[in-house]
Amino acid sequence: MPSPFNGSYQDFLTSSPEASFTDWLAAGAEPYWSSATGHAFTHAIGDGTMPDDAYVRYLIEDYTFITDLASTLGYLVAKAPSMRSKSRLSAFLALLTSEENDYFLRSFDALGVSPDVYEQAAQGPVTKAFADLLLTSSGEGSYAEGLTCLLCAEWCYLTWGKREAEKPRSVKFYLTEWIDLHAVPGFEAFVNWIRSELDEIGPALSQEKQKTLAGLFRQMCILEDAFFEAAWTGAGPEITGRLPRD
DSSP states (O other), X not given: OOOOOOSOHHHHHHHOTTOOXXXXXXXXXXXXXXXXXXXXXXXXXXXXXXXHHHHHHHHHHHHHHHHHHHXXXXXXXXXXXXXXXXXHHHHHHHHIIIIIHHXXXXXXXXXXXXXXXXXXXOOOHHHHHHHHHHHHXXXXXXXXXXXXXXXXXXXXHHHHHHHHTTSOOOSOHHHHHHHHHTTSHHHHHHHHHHHHHHHHHGGGSOHHHHHHHHHHHHHHHHHHHHHXXXXXXXXXXXXXXXXXXX
């Protein structure tokens, strides 16, 4: 597993002059970036070996998180510096509240999960910590801080989604459609747009603010990995108060 890069963005450019600001964020988040994007849970989605109970746990937790993700996007739409940026974020918000919501309802039905279960479910500790970090960074933080957390979440899914899309199709639609939602050109274009926004904003920030963004990206990776682990095993790390650190 790759080692973390602990230097500044300028140090990173010295050793990797063609690298982008978001490349630096990912490098500084190791080993958690690779652990999240390569978690056994993500491979099982593509292999079709996903146990139903693990996927039900995952879907319920993710469903409780959708409202918070929508709120995160709303904050970012409000803070985006240009109409073009507002438009890109608004379009993704519209997709999230339509096609993706429909996917959850059909999947719950196929897996025999009744509405009273997923509509009344409370967030587990990992999901709550994940949502809190997104909401705090986008609601109370700067546009760059919120965008950094959003990038980690969506880039992670694009990374494993494209990898798993290369495998033979599973007969379970809720596995294949979840991969396809995160491997289609439109989603990749959105993730690349977020990267381009941060690649433009990040280098102009002070080293202190760059370090803040790197810390947020790293914490998001830790929680993304913990989110998959909790669904996979049914037991995630205890998270109380402060976010987990190495």
